[in-house]
Amino acid sequence: MRMTRPVLTAIATATAGALLVGCGGGSGGGDGGAGADGDGGQLFVTLANHPWTNVVQDKIADFESETGIDVEVTVLGEDQLSDQYNVKLNAGATDVDVMMMRPLQEAKLFSSNGWLLPLDDLLADGGDDWNWDDFQMQTSVTTEEGVVAVPIVTEQEVLYYRTDLLDAAGLEVPGTLEELQQAAATIQQQNEGVYGFVARGQRAALVTQFSSYLYAQGGDWDDGEGTATIDTPEARAAYEYYASMLKDYGPPGVTNMSWKEASAIFQQGQAAFYTDASVFYNNMIDPEQSRIGDTFGVAQMPAGPEGSAPYSIPSWGLAVNQASQNVDNAWRFIQWVTSPEMTKEIQVEGVAGARTSVWEDPEGTSAFPEQLAEVIRTSMEDGVDHDRPVVVEVGRARDIVGGPVIAYLDGQDLDAALADAQEQYQALLDDER
Amino acid sequence: MADTTVRQGSRAGGAGPLAGLSAWANRNVKWVFTAPALVFTVVMISLPVVYTVVLSFTDARGSIQRDFSFVGIDNYVEMLSTFDRFWPAVWRTVLFTGVAVTVQLVLGLAIALLLRKPFKGQGFVRVVILLPLVATPVAVAMMWLLIFEPTIGFANEFLGWFNLPAQGWISDPDQALPTLIFVDIWQWTPMVTLILLAGLSTLPEEPEEAARVDGANAWQRLVHITIPMLLPAIVAAVLIRSIDALKTFDLLYATKGRGGGSLNEAETLNILAYSLSFEYNDYGMASAVLVVFFVIIVAACLALWQIQKAGRRT
Numbered sequence: 001m002r003m004t005r006p007v008l009t010a011i012a013t014a015t016a017g018a019l020l021v022g023c024g025g026g027s028g029g030g031d032g033g034a035g036a037d038g039d040g041g042q043l044f045v046t047l048a049n050h051p052w053t054n055v056v057q058d059k060i061a062d063f064e065s066e067t068g069i070d071v072e073v074t075v076l077g078e079d080q081l082s083d084q085y086n087v088k089l090n091a092g093a094t095d096v097d098v099m100m101m102r103p104l105q106e107a108k109l110f111s112s113n114g115w116l117l118p119l120d121d122l123l124a125d126g127g128d129d130w131n132w133d134d135f136q137m138q139t140s141v142t143t144e145e146g147v148v149a150v151p152i153v154t155e156q157e158v159l160y161y162r163t164d165l166l167d168a169a170g171l172e173v174p175g176t177l178e179e180l181q182q183a184a185a186t187i188q189q190q191n192e193g194v195y196g197f198v199a200r201g202q203r204a205a206l207v208t209q210f211s212s213y214l215y216a217q218g219g220d221w222d223d224g225e226g227t228a229t230i231d232t233p234e235a236r237a238a239y240e241y242y243a244s245m246l247k248d249y250g251p252p253g254v255t256n257m258s259w260k261e262a263s264a265i266f267q268q269g270q271a272a273f274y275t276d277a278s279v280f281y282n283n284m285i286d287p288e289q290s291r292i293g294d295t296f297g298v299a300q301m302p303a304g305p306e307g308s309a310p311y312s313i314p315s316w317g318l319a320v321n322q323a324s325q326n327v328d329n330a331w332r333f334i335q336w337v338t339s340p341e342m343t344k345e346i347q348v349e350g351v352a353g354a355r356t357s358v359w360e361d362p363e364g365t366s367a368f369p370e371q372l373a374e375v376i377r378t379s380m381e382d383g384v385d386h387d388r389p390v391v392v393e394v395g396r397a398r399d400i401v402g403g404p405v406i407a408y409l410d411g412q413d414l415d416a417a418l419a420d421a422q423e424q425y426q427a428l429l430d431d432e433r
Numbered sequence: 434m435a436d437t438t439v440r441q442g443s444r445a446g447g448a449g450p451l452a453g454l455s456a457w458a459n460r461n462v463k464w465v466f467t468a469p470a471l472v473f474t475v476v477m478i479s480l481p482v483v484y485t486v487v488l489s490f491t492d493a494r495g496s497i498q499r500d501f502s503f504v505g506i507d508n509y510v511e512m513l514s515t516f517d518r519f520w521p522a523v524w525r526t527v528l529f530t531g532v533a534v535t536v537q538l539v540l541g542l543a544i545a546l547l548l549r550k551p552f553k554g555q556g557f558v559r560v561v562i563l564l565p566l567v568a569t570p571v572a573v574a575m576m577w578l579l580i581f582e583p584t585i586g587f588a589n590e591f592l593g594w595f596n597l598p599a600q601g602w603i604s605d606p607d608q609a610l611p612t613l614i615f616v617d618i619w620q621w622t623p624m625v626t627l628i629l630l631a632g633l634s635t636l637p638e639e640p641e642e643a644a645r646v647d648g649a650n651a652w653q654r655l656v657h658i659t660i661p662m663l664l665p666a667i668v669a670a671v672l673i674r675s676i677d678a679l680k681t682f683d684l685l686y687a688t689k690g691r692g693g694g695s696l697n698e699a700e701t702l703n704i705l706a707y708s709l710s711f712e713y714n715d716y717g718m719a720s721a722v723l724v725v726f727f728v729i730i731v732a733a734c735l736a737l738w739q740i741q742k743a744g745r746r747t
Contacts, residue, residue: 083711090497109714113496203695253583253604255695270584392495395712399692406695410606 040068043329045098046084049077051282052153052316053100055349056337063336069329082106089115089321096321097330103141103149103317108392110319111143117320118146122331130335134355137314139385149317150338151354153279156379157212157301157310157387158372160266160274160284164295165191173299177216177241180273180302184249187272196249198262198271199242203406204398205258206242208387209276210405211311214238216304221389221401226429230401231422238304239418243408255409267292275301278379279315281372282350300375300382312383314354352376389425392432400424482727489720497716508721518697518705519722525610525693526701526729530678533617537674538667540618541625546655548626549633566623574687577616578603603688606698613699616684621677625670632666633659661744668741672734679730682707702726 045060047053053075060071076084081100088096089110101110110116123132132138141149159180161173165187174180184196200206214220219234229235246254251265259276263283266274267290278298285293301310318338320330336342343353350367358364359380365373389397400421407417458465489508493501512519548559565573580587581602589599602612640662644654660667682703685693692708693700700708702722709719 086711086714092498109495113499115496201695202690203692251584252599253601255606256604256689258690265584268585393713395714399712402695410696 041070041326041329043069043071043097043326043333044074044095045071045100045333046074046076046081046096047100048081048316049075050100050153050316051279051349052346052351055346055351056342059342059345063333066336067329067332069332071333078102085110085115089113089323092323094321094323094325097324097326098333099319099321100152100316101149101319103151103314104386104388104390105394107141107148107317107319108143108390109394111145111148112392115322116143116145116148117322117324117327118148119150119320119331120146123147123150126335130339134340134357135338136354136356136380137312137385140314141317149314149319150334151314151317152338153314153316154312154352154354154380155277155279155315156312156376156383157209157275158278158281158375158379159299159301160276160280161297161299162187162269162272162292162295163297165194165272173297174273174302175299177213177302177304181241181245184245184273188249191272193270195251195265195271197245197273198250198254198257198265199246199275200259200262201246201250201254201257201405201409203255203402204395205402206405207389207398207402208311210238210242210402211384211387212275212301212309213242213304215309215311215384216301216306217241218304218306221397221425222429224390226433228422228426228429230404230425231418236414236418239404239408240414243405243414246405247409255406266296269295277315278352278372278376281369298372298375300378308379308382309384310379310382311385311387312380313385313387391428393428397425397428400428485720485723488716489724491717493716493720495714501717504717508717509725512718512721512725516718518700521697522693522700522702522705523729525699526679526703526726529610529614529617529681529701530675533614533621533678534671534674536614536618537622537625538671540622541670542629542660542667544622544626545629545633546659548630562626563623565620566627568620570620570683571687573616573620574684577612577619578688581612606694606696609689609694609698613684613688617678617681620684621674625674628670628673629663629666632663632669636662664744665741668737668744672737675733675737676730679703679726679733702729 047056057073057075060073063069064071082102082105085096085099085101085106101107107116111118126132135151137151137154138147141147141151159174166173166183169183169186169190171183171186172179174183180197186196188194188196200209214235217234217238219232219238220229222228251257251270254262257265259280262274263276263280265271267284269291281298284290284296287293301308318334320327320334324330338355340355340357343355344358344361344364347353347358347364348367352368353359355364359377368376388394389401391397403421404414404417408414464471490503490505491501492504492507493499544562548555548562581604583589583599583601583604586602588602592599601608603609636659641654641658644658649657680703681701685699685701685704686707689699689704691704691712693704703726706719706722706726709715709722713719
């Protein structure tokens, strides 16, 4: 049978109509409410690809069977995670309830955007067992809107050193910045193919690891009241020290190095000293990635004129999406996963948590070599609560304050670069007031 | 006759809303059939473009849901005058595209001419030459990043065999862009080759034979016969490659990260717009950059189209 033209057009019209309806209906489908598998409702949890996540993922089934809540977990790499939040939360998405995020990078921005639910009331009702007062680093998760995240992973900057190279040179572990510089020079001179020092040199990435040097010299990014302090003599000394260490004793191509590239140089046995976050200890000791597992040690950051002042911060926290439709379940999940018992279980797997009681418990530090546990404990006491400028626009600020290091490495005038960074950072601070 | 009457009768008898719709659809058949594609284009392409243009006239920052106000052409004025990362990014985009596409065209044409005549092992050679094309750009970027790693990479090892000094390659601010242009050439020359080979295979052989009889040498035949006849294919290859090269993102982002490196040494317009929106959450300025970028791409396409038209006329 041949179809006549009217019939064909009618079919086409119907198809087009169905397509249109389909388009309109598509977005409505995913919104979860109560009544999925279990009777406890649904919960969307977005996590970063991180050792903490690996431990927690294995235990989520326990939470599900205990509560009847159906937990849907999405795991993303660090950069993708941030981009996803930007896209999804901008669109007011409701398929994110609990979100793993970096408090110092994102808390102020996200909370000023109205994306994070202030947790103060929930924290107050947290109960004695859960006990919010047990958590360290509370200032780092507090914004003008209130407390917006519960810290889950903590880190400090530490000094990694090669025991064999120090022994061969007859040197002690450097305790001051001056000693570090001398030891790097000596070892580099004595060992062909070994660089004295390595650390991050990529503009934005270096900011966090440079911060402990800045604090040790008595400097900071600003005075906390809206005045930039990039061009102070203390800050200048820190910039000059860090940049010249990289220039004189660092590997080539250092301005392209974030932690991946820098730690690889140390793991390959090509550098004598490396300063970065304590969390990389596990990478150093892992024989699959590291050649120096038996010949390295870890120490507290060397002291400057103001003593040793490493950052000690919550690198990750859990927050709740303001647009979440499952706030009760979200809070229940956070309470469960940050409970003293779970915190201890996770920390026993080698992921440093934020609970004082767990750090005081000998079992809580059993996964850490005594040397590392000691360094972390003292760093927590002397530590500074931020490792980057505490502003809303952290991304822009990092590009600004990382600039002078890059300028120095590029052979430009440091003072001009500092003046430029001071001016730009001041403008950013003024803009945010 | 009776048959016809019955059919006519049944048609008339169906007069109702459905028949009205059918008649309407029949009158507007070209719209009905193109409706799905039109709707898709409007929703998925036009709306985002229009929204981007609207955003470019606002001071939207932080969150799109937050209040923002229209600031006229402020973003464009700032971008073109005081924003110190814009013009260098334009220059890098043009340089990257210009150099990469020119070299790709010359190499692609040379390889296509070599592969044109049948020879032993032709299939194998063609497959090998096309291999870079099928690899994913991010994997290619990671591979070259390792090869050009200044301390442990093969490139410096290779230079060492000839007692040449080690280079910084991708990690060196001055060498990063040229090195990345090289990688782009390595990956995309095969595509140009492929298009030109297809073009060559459709060319008639008579003009070239006639020229040979008239005593033209190989170079004269290439310049005066083959290339003019191949011009449509050449313009198509340049057009496709230029649009692609202007928009290059994966290679640059995978090797140099956000901002195109510490000194923004490999920051093209695409990378700049990404930084502005995802790193700085400055949607107004990011949109302005994208609008200008869009205009540049459209202008480039129109220019090439004009060349093709001019080529056809001669």
